[in-house]
Each structure stands twice: as C-alpha cells, then as structure tokens.
Amino acid sequence: MSNIPRGIRRGLFGVSLPVYALLYLPLSVIAIFSFAPSLHHPGVNLAAYGELFNDATVLAALRRSITLAFGSAILGTALGTLMGFGLSRFRPAKGGGFWVGALPSLIIYTPIIMPSLVFGISELIFFNLVHEYTGLLSAGLLTMGIAHVTFQSPYVALVVYARLTGLDPNLFEASHDLYANPIKSFLYLTIPVVRPALIGGFLLAITLSIDDFTISFFTAGPGSVTLPIYIYSAIARKGSSPEINALGSLMIATVIGVALLYYFVTRRQQQRSRQIPAVA
Template structure:
C-alpha cells in the first residue's frame, strides 16, 4: 500500500509539473490571441470585441512586406539547411574516421553555442572581406540574410538528422546492397524514407529559427530587405500596437497548421511503414 501510495503521489506531482509547464508556455500565447480582438488601443485593457486591428494590419503594407520577406528567407533557409545538414550528418555518422573529422564536427556544431551577435559580426566581416577581394562591395539584401541564416541553422538541422541516423538500423541498408542496389539507390529508397521525420523536424526547426531571428538579420540585411522581427522591434520601441497581437495570432495559426499537417503526414507514413514491415515478416514466415 505504501509503495502504491508513493507511486500515485509521484504521478500526481509529475502531472502537476507538466500542467504548470504547459500553462507557462501557452497562457501568454492564448492571452495574446484574445487581446488581438480587443477594441481598445491599449493592449492590456479589454474594452470589447472587435476585429478592426486585423483590418489595420492588412492595410499596413510595410508590415506585410516585412512578413513576406521573412517568410521567403525562412523557406529558402530551411530548404538549404536540410540539404547541407543531411550531407553533414552523413559525413559525421557514416564515413569512416578521417583526419580532421573531429574538427569538422566541432565546426558544424559551433553555431549552437556561439552568441548570435558574434555570428552576425563575423558574417558581416566576411562579406566585407569578400567584397574587398572582388574589388566591389557586396550589396546586402535577401541573399546575404539567407546565407547568414543558413550558416547558423544548419547546425541545428545536422544534430537532429545525426541523431536519427545513429539510431537507424543499418541492416536494412546492408540487405538492400546485398540484393544488388548501389549506395545512391539505397539512400533514396531506404535511408531517405526512414529519416524523413527527422528531415521534416529539421526543416520546421530551421524555418522557425530563421523566421524568429533578429540579431543576425540586423547585421546582414540592407535596404529593401527588412525582416518581420526588425519591423516588429522598431514598432514596439514606439509603443506596442494591437496590430502586433493580430500579426502574432496569424503567425501562431499558420505555424500550428503547418505543424499539424507535418505531424499528420509523418504519422501516416509511420503507420504505412509498420504495416509494410508486418506484411514482410508475415511473408517471410
């Protein structure tokens, strides 16, 4: 009885901690969404239900342009980070030890612990140095922000994909090669479908990090490439507008929808893979 009672108390304590953690994370988001429908200009004083701030948001062309710029950069960054991160993860997990492999892994993961202000200054200095070598200054804009974002997001993607590759059962690849498939065919038909969930997770992580970045973008952008975090930061310094609540609510809706769709596809693929494995085992028996 005493052991069962302690187990029940421990379970209740864990449930309470989990509940408090979720409340800490999501109550501010829910309050932000609620106050996006506030009629008052005061963002912390409720005076009635209204959707006028959403109308004000869609009439603010500068804010919409900044949001579109951030979405484009985040999309391109996520796609490039998944490609480079997959290549780096394969080198770190599948290639035999070679001279400099430890250094390579350290350089790949360095942006994880590097302060963003250091990363931003370093990339800016690199652009200046390259411009001096070419004899013409590099025009900062969408491309320079994209390069900078790929530089620091590829480390996160590499870690996610590497962990999946390390846990993967390599006997499936070996069996495919024993049946005559070359390494390229094995990668696209065996390895890639198995690590697809980690690719999606890495893509979403890189997209979110790029969309959220302010410091590195401030060092590497130029005229006509103002990102959404920079626009929001400059607006908040002059006073918080309810339009920011409306914009944040739309972003939360978009990200939540994308996350749900990704989860649905991954769950469907996982069920299909388990069903295929069961059928293969039944045929083998």
C-alpha cells in the same frame, strides 16, 4: 508512474499547472490585446487585423520572411541531410582520429552553441568586408539567407543522423549485394528511409528561420526588413500597438501550426519505425 506517492503527485500537479499557465499567459495576452485595442476598452474588435492586411509594409515584410524561410530551408535541408548521411555512413564507428572523427562534429556544433549575437556580428563584419573588397554580397535577403542556412543545416544534420544511426547497417550491405550502385542505393534506400527525418528537418529549418531575430537583425540590409525586424523596430519606435499584437498573434498561430505538423510527422515516423521489427 505509480512509484511516485499520491501526495507528491498532487503537489507536482499543483506546481505544474501554474507553470503551464505562465508559459501561455504572455501569448494569450498578445492574442487578447489584438482583438481589444486596450485594457480599458474591452470587446472584440477586428480593426487591427484589417489594418494589418492593408499595410503594404507588413505584406512586403511577410513576403520576404516567407521567401527567406523557404529558400534557406531548402538549401539548409539539402546540406544538412548530406552531412548527417555522410557522417553516419562513412565515418569510422570508433575514433577515426581528429580530422575525420572529432573535427566534423566540432564544426557542426559550433553554430548551435555559439551565442546568436556573436554569430550575427561575425557575419555582419564578414559580409561588410566582402562587400567592401569585392562588391559582392551587399547586406540584404541573400546575406540573411546565407546566415540562416549556416544555423539550419547543423540541426537538420542532427535530425537525419539520429534517424540513420538507429538503422541496421546490413541494409546497406544488402543493397550493395543486390548490385545497387551507390547512387541507386541512395535514391531507393536512403531517401525513403530518411524521408520522415527530411520532412521533419525541413519544418524545423523553417521554424528556426522564422524564430530567429538576432542573426537576421545583424545581417539584414535597409531593403530586407522581415517580419521580426519590422516588429522590433515598430516596438522601438512606438511601443505596443493593436496592429503589432495582431501581427504577433498570427505569427504565434503559424508557429503552433507548424509545431503540431512537425509533431505529427515525427510521431508517425516513430510509429512506423516501431512497426519495422514487427514486420521483419
């Protein structure tokens, strides 16, 4: 912005460059160490990656992580989308009292604002008690999935809600006037309109699931070691190792890939929403 004097702009650049470097330094250290087994033995060495792909434990953990991420993201996106849709469409614009107005927001924000440790330990106790008294829900991928859906759906709801509040309410009136029943207007109006938010929300849900450690750690059972838990216990056992660095690099690469995909999807959505008024 031209309002910032030139000298200050240079200063900002000078301070920001090291901050960016600092943000990527640790990630690059993992990537570099994954190729060169140690600081004192430089050179490119793919041995760690080979070891990784032959390690049955790692592959099983990867499979569980993917199952968990996709399974929970599908349900989390479905529940989150319905929440975002319902709150933006059927909640009175002003007030609505405590039960309709404030309570749903309060419930949706709880998983977001609650410290993950409190979240995870609450679930640990709850699943333990349920298992003790009913025999259901023994700790494993299922309990982890339930916990993941609980923290994913509010984020998806926020994304979908943000998309729908920017929308002209007359569109829904129009579809009603054209004799579309609620189910038809949901399928042919709401779904196409929220599709970018839906895809964005789904990718966000997957990222959240892969990113989470604390909640997974406390809801996992002995047979449901996912990648983050595997890495954590490997670090606790033997400190750093080239194999863990290789695994870390692959996870970082995946997340950066998903992040870029998410960015491009939402950017296209923004561009399209900018185009709508121009067409109309």
